[in-house]
Amino acid sequence: MMKKWAPLIAVLCIALYLRCSTSPVVPSKNMSSPSIMPSAPQASSVPSTPSDKESSRKNRFEALHTNLPRLDVVRNASEEEIHHGAPGVNQGADVLGEVATQLRADAKAIPEGVEFYRRCARDESVITSVRAVCLKRLGEWASRAAPPIRVKRSEFPADLQELADQLP
Secondary structure, eight states: OHHHHHHHHHHHHHHHHHHHHSSSOOOOGGGGSTTTSOOOOOOOSSOOOHHHHHHHHHHHHHHHHHTSOBHHHHHTOOHHHHHTSOTTHHHHHHHHHHHHHHHHHOGGGHHHHHHHHHHHHHOTTBOHHHHHHHHHHHHHHHHHSSSOOOOOGGGSOHHHHHHHHHOO
16 A cells, blocks of 8 residues: 555655754744744743753653644545645654754753654654654654764664665
């Protein structure tokens, strides 16, 4: 089954990767929606500690993970919706673009970002093209961490690795 759809998935992966790779990320209409971006933390009168900041970053990445497009979105899409573009791809690009923006803005967030990408790439309920981009980004950001974070590609399915390898 995967072989039949591999060319289409590869094209979607590349389009998704290119859309969420541009810097700076230009928000779409959905980006301002609370369902896509977690709300900014409110100012507190108590000074934040490094562990508070780390916890806040982790919570933001967890919230973004819940907004990744799921396979059921594609399965439940009408033929007309599929004809006009892969359902969920824009949402996936928005989420992945937000993650990349946060990582570029705060190098201390890279370990949490790497964990986000690892979790995304492993999550079989997420659209395959999004998972492939997550796997590609996982390797890129893991190598930027100080110290670099080790990624075992053998943890991921071979077909997902092939798709990620085709991305620019």
